[in-house]
Amino acid sequence: DAGVIQSPRHEVTEMGQEVTLRCKPISGHNSLFWYRQTMMRGLELLIYFNNNVPIDDSGMPEDRFSAKMPNASFSTLKIQPSEPRDSAVYFCASGADNEQFFGPGTRLTVL
Amino acid sequence: AQTVTQSQPEMSVQEAETVTLSCTYDTSESNYYLFWYKQPPSRQMILVIRQEAYKQQNATENRFSVNFQKAAKSFSLKISDSQLGDTAMYFCAFMKHSGGSNYKLTFGKGTLLTVNP
Numbered sequence: 753d754a755g756v757i758q759s760p761r762h763e764v765t766e767m768g769q770e771v772t773l774r775c776k777p778i779s780g781h782n783s784l785f786w787y788r789q790t791m792m793r794g795l796e797l798l799i800y801f802n803n804n805v806p807i808d809d810s811g812m813p814e815d816r817f818s819a820k821m822p823n824a825s826f827s828t829l830k831i832q833p834s835e836p837r838d839s840a841v842y843f844c845a846s847g848a849d850n851e852q853f854f855g856p857g858t859r860l861t862v863l
Numbered sequence: 864a865q866t867v868t869q870s871q872p873e874m875s876v877q878e879a880e881t882v883t884l885s886c887t888y889d890t891s892e893s894n895y896y897l898f899w900y901k902q903p904p905s906r907q908m909i910l911v912i913r914q915e916a917y918k919q920q921n922a923t924e925n926r927f928s929v930n931f932q933k934a935a936k937s938f939s940l941k942i943s944d945s946q947l948g949d950t951a952m953y954f955c956a957f958m959k960h961s962g963g964s965n966y967k968l969t970f971g972k973g974t975l976l977t978v979n980p
Contacts, residue, residue, distance in 0.1 A: 783965035785965075794970060794971075794972050794973065795954065796970075847965035850915075850960070850965060852910070853910065854907070854908035854909075856905075856907055857907070
């Protein structure tokens with residue numbers, strides 16, 4: 753298995769631009785999580801899905817953030833418009849049997 | 864809400880020695896899971912070990928073992944025969960049990976472990 757796949761690995765954009773992060777979970781896993789890692793706040797959950805249905809989006813900072821999971825093999829996290837404070841590493845994790853496996857992360861820099 | 868506390872921001876150990884990383888947590892849940900994740904400089908999050916709260920036996924994975932004290936809400940990680948490749952940030956994490964589905968992870972702030980040659 754290829755593990756969790758995230759793209760892009762690095763993204764540099766300017767304030768106000770739209771950013772879309774992508775994730776392909778491990779085949780057969782029924783849960784997908786989006787986490788954000790910053791120096792100030794550490795690792796925090798943004799949103800997660802079970803069987804493609806959003807369960808908890810209380811960690812989504814504000815309306816500028818949105819996430820979708822149209823099918824079991826794909827999810828997106830979109831930021832529109834992006835701001836410098838959104839700069840962070842964004843992880844997607846795939847879960848089954850009470851374990852979560854992380855993708856390599858996307859390092860986002862908003863100038 | 865659950866909280867996870869790692870009181871040691873940084874630690875160092877000599878190669879081949881043993882080191883213990885501390886973690887405490889707070890929860891009102893009776894059934895849950897605890898994890899240690901390793902994040903090397905590559906920033907990849909790697910699952911090191913998992914402990915189910917209903918199991919009294921401490922989990923082990925090769926050189927990694929835990930000391931799980933449920934009453935004290937303590938979950939420490941012991942690394943034996945430390946290797947240079949163990950240099951990384953280590954995160955303790957909590958997940959409540961949620962039937963057949965997964966639940967979110969709550970992480971501690973992490974402990975940066977440096978293994979010196």
